[in-house]
Amino acid sequence: MVQNQKVKVSDLTQYGICPRLVYFHAREQTEIASGKERSMIERILLKELAFNLHKIREDLKKGEDPKEDAKSIIKDIADDVECIYKKELSEVAEDVLDDVKREFVTRMTEDEEWFRKLRAGNELLELEEVHGYDREHTMVSEKLSLSGSVDKFISTDDEVMPCMIKTGKCPEYGVWRSDRVQLAAYALLIEEKSKTTVQRGFVEYIRTAEFRESPIRRKDRARVLQTLKHVKRIKNGAFPEKGVNAPCDNCAFVDRCDTRKTLLSVLFRK
Ligand code: SF4
Structure with missing residues (x-):
């Protein structure tokens, strides 16, 4: 059993895609799936x-x-x-x-x-030009047992803002919910080290050059803390349910996931 593992912001993102990804990534080195x-x-x-x-x-x-x-x-x-x-x-x-x-x-x-x-x-883009940014800025919270590396860390005299680069599809409006939660996780990490309250963050959907601002909402902060608890349980050995929209067709763990599921149902029947 794996005990007291630190959680990365990327684990929270994986949890949003499928909680079982967290389980397998915590235990196995993944190779790049063939064709990927x-x-x-x-x-x-x-x-x-x-x-x-x-x-x-x-x-x-x-x-x-x-x-x-x-x-x-x-x-x-x-x-x-x-x-x-x-x-x-x-x-x-x-x-x-x-x-x-x-x-x-x-x-x-x-x-x-x-x-x-x-x-x-x-x-x-103007903020980046005027104030620059710290590339892949790493932050660690002992209190939350959480760490993360934000793509762009922008700091002005008045505020600090996390900015993420996303290479996937851009939503019609705003940012994807998973991106909002990820920004909120970076906000919590920033706030532990500085006295500031992070009010907003940005997502660069770079493929289509869409640059979106997103407020850091209370409900997303709460979702980070909730997800963090689930991820810690999984890293400590709990095998979770699959995600509602789990992308099994493209998953490198599909064989192991099915085997594990079968084993559990056999044990359960016993
Ligand atoms: S095979 Fe499906 S349920 Fe299993 S880890 Fe991959 S995405 Fe999740």
Whole structure:
């Protein structure tokens, strides 16, 4: 039995997808499921793109054909990614990596709408330009036994704001509920170390250049604390029910999950 494990904010996110993912991740090293390498590489490239928005915007504001410079930044991102994500990409075949990088560069450099939205700007991009941000800022709470690394940690004279990069689909309005809860978890971590109350956070849905602000709500703070208790129980050995919308078809644990379920039903019948 695993005792007193620290919980990561990413465990809370996994719990929202399917509580059993927390169970299996706590016990087993996962390999990248076969056929999933391409989406993993794409997520990495998009994430790195989000860390370079200020450079791209700087170039979009310049000269006669500013997009040429912006495009060369996107190509540089693809070139640099192996050095930055050495561990994550170490098992990926070179031809797959090159192919995904090529597709990424072509798609992003031809996406006029993406450039238009970036050029138009918004409050978040301006905050990042004026105040900068701390990349992958790690925080630990002894009190909550919780830790997390927020993609962008933005601090001004008046407020501190967590900002997450998401590579999936953007909702029509606002941010996904799971993203709100994740922002609230980062808010709790920030508040333990500073005297501030975090009022809002941001989500960058980078694929479509949608930048959304989200207030840190009381009910999301409460949901973090509730989920934290469930995750701790799971990490200490409890096997949970599957999530309502558990993505079993794409899950690396599907075989073990079914076996475990069968074993439990046999024991129960006994
Ligand atoms: S197979 Fe389904 S129920 Fe089991 S861990 Fe994966 S997503 Fe959850």
